[in-house]
Amino acid sequence: MTIATMQPHLEPPMARGVAQPRSLFDRQIFVQGVIGSFKKFDPRVQVKNPVMFVVLVGSIVTLIEAVAHPGIFTWSITIWLFLTVLFANFAEAMAEGRGKAQAESLRRMRAETEARRLRPDGTEERVPASALAKGDVVVCEAGDPVPSDGEITEGIASVDESAITGESAPVIRESGGDRSAVTGGTKVLSDRIVVRIAAERGHTFLDRMIGLVEGANRQRTPNEIALTILLAALTIVFLPVVVVLQPFGHYSGATVSVVILVSLLVCLIPTTIGALLSAIGIAGMDRLVQRNVLAMSGRAVEAAGDVQTLLLDKTGTITLGNRMASRFIPVGSEGEQELADAAQLASLADETPEGRSIVVLAKERFAIRERELGEGREFIPFSATTRMSGIDMDGRRIRKGAADAVCRWATEQGGTVPAGLDEMVEQISRSGSTPLVVTDGPRILGVIELKDVVKEGIRERFDALRAVGIRTVMITGDNPLTAATIAQEAGVDDYLAEATPEAKMDLIRAEQEGGKLVAMTGDGTNDAPALAQADVGVAMNTGTTAAKEAGNMIDLDSNPTKLIDVVEVGKQLLITRGALTTFSVANDVAKYFAIIPALFVAAYPQLNALNVMKLHSPKSAVLSAVIFNALVIVALIPLALRGVRWRPSSAVAVLRRNVFTYGVGGLIVPFAFIKLIDLLLTALHAY
């Protein structure tokens, strides 16, 4: 389940959408990040982050001390404290910069376009796209850009949506049904459509997308708020811990310098996670955008990590979406090849995927090639009333279709239903496939088995989900028999057959009442209520406006398996925060061993026994701890932006691994690096 395999195949750079992957340290973003990190020294920005605000105040205190009593040590500490704030700013600016770069390319698309608005009398007028209001009707022809979001009221067209989805293949959009929505910024490639504008100025899909990827007005998520409170509490408790050292030291006959106390405070408060917290959140949203998913709220992304039940549409998600012919079963004394030949003739003009799959199967099994049909042929299209299709040619009347319909038609032609046909049809139905009966006039030849093909690799993905405790439920309109067979083949945990919108809603409600969080995907208008009810509703970009508005995420690739990726990003987001918090707190132990002996060694030389790292001098010890504290932020920026690696495995295994890496690692690593920095400082004769 790697990112690489899920990325859509991106064609030439021009066709890229928002999903433009960028290297972690793109040069342009890097430069902007550096500029941004200085701008963020603004106290109004700093005060939003209690941990870093304390560091900023501390660095101002040491600055005053450095000006009053200049010395190399005081100045070095002051500079490194300012650098600590700067590095935190840089992390946030880098995370924002990646979003801004994407927003920039979207803005270019929004560049002023002209719209052809229809007056009520049917005549056209040219107006700038920005002048369009909700309810206006516009015309788009081949080559025209779609001026704003809307619904097609008339016509069918192929549309290039690569600017938004990054997918270079054009898509078909037509009036009526579930594929009638068009998005501003896309381009009509062929034909003519009439579009009713459905979005207010400034509230189009493109506008929302720009706002989202820029991270403007980013709302903090529930867990982020909870963590901020914990970090604030840890900051508040260390304040008195450090302040009382002044009287404690005085009692013990030690003079405690303010600079060292500030250094100790900054080292103890959780600066590592405090500095990276907002960058982690922004980068998490950015990772979703890179997978072509737009989350309307960070809350939904976080909820995705908590999801316990996944509702997946069968068609397109679990199965390839179309039934494929898999077998010709002749009946009575008829030959299989004759059946295949007739079936192929009946399907030659049938452009449905099922029809094409019959032609392909006939070619594979008996090398029956596609042939030019002579004069006098007549194609009988499928209709809902006859429930069959076929061809009339050279005096033959070949039909294929639903068993009861074809049998009735053959009987009317004077034929009889051969023995064994009924059992055959029933057997195929029971196995989850669809039987098509083929007849040549009154003579029934046999049955074609149309099978639902389960997507390759889908079983493994469900197994992975089960390993992390997520239950998958397949939603299908099929009868329970068919549903059960496919459910078993695909390896889902449960299924909902003959699903109606109400049944879906009931299922979601039942799961939620049990305390579970539910995620689902959908695209149709009838999915909208369920999408709104689900905790995580992912609407397909090809879906209707109603579905898109009901969901809290939109998948630009319209790939329902994306839900699994969304879950992954949600989990990664939480794990990254938890891991860095643990790391940050565990680091404090080593910093104590560096600074406490340094503080009081003058009063009690015996305390040097606590200097387990054998640091060179009290000043080099304090400076080494402060430098480590600042540099560790920079070192962890890539981890914060990329997220802690997450593989589907049980909670216990994930916890054990992360506790070991970030808890135990967080205890040990600073001892080594503080010692190393101290050695460097000593080697440079700084002290």
Added chain:
Amino acid sequence: MVGSIRQGVAVLMAMVIIFGAWVGFASYAESQPNPAVSAAHVVKQPEGNMVGKEVRFGALPTTLYNVASTQTSTGSVSGANDSFTPIGGFALISGMMLGEVSPGGTGSGLYTILLFALITVFLGGLMIGRTPEYLGKKIQAREVKLAAFGVLIMPLVVLVIVGIAVSIHAGRVAPGNSGPHGFSEILYAFISQTNNNGSAFAGLSGNTAFYNVTGGIAMLLGRFAIMVPVLALAGSLAAKNIVPAGLGTFKTDTPLFTGLLIGVILIVGGLTFFPAVSLGPIVEQLLHGRLF
């Protein structure tokens, strides 16, 4: 109430392990000769540090009694705490510094360790990528705020009052000893009172206006202020729906959780009191020549 013995065992094991470790290292410290007596070269001390110990029991049972007493809010002693070796005294003080959770007073020890359990669950839950939950109840911003407040109130009260005591004359004249041992006496007095313990290190002339007033404030805050967040938490958690446990749930009835819980208790206690103990018992022991 939870209906799961395993959940209880996990928390109980954390108490047992901390208690056992403290009895262990206090016993080791007290089995060593008293450094001051050794320095006098008058008698040999084959039974360890017998100074101030209950002679009917000997050094180790007396130590066991005193460690058990300081970790259970009883306050009775079987020997003079003040006469313990510095590290033995450190064991007595630090048992209370961890919030008296091993096992603490009736009820109060349990609710204090449950506060630590919530913090542990929050960190652990984040690390597995799920909104954290304990016993099926989600731990969100409100619970984290209350749990952090409850856990931090004791160290805050102790540190601030000890800071005042060592700064002003009325506080500084009370200890019977000067230097680090005197510091330990003041520290012990307030840790004991804030934690509702009642035992005294002795050596401190505590019956002065200053110590009576500050001690009263410490007891009031330490005993009752913690109950406010605990009760608020109880109400907030009771109102929540229970999330059914699954494979993805952070299991809180495992040794791994017990280990994490001990880790959080030690780190929170250690980080808040390390500077203080390093100026009290630790430096006193070092003045005698070595740490252990």
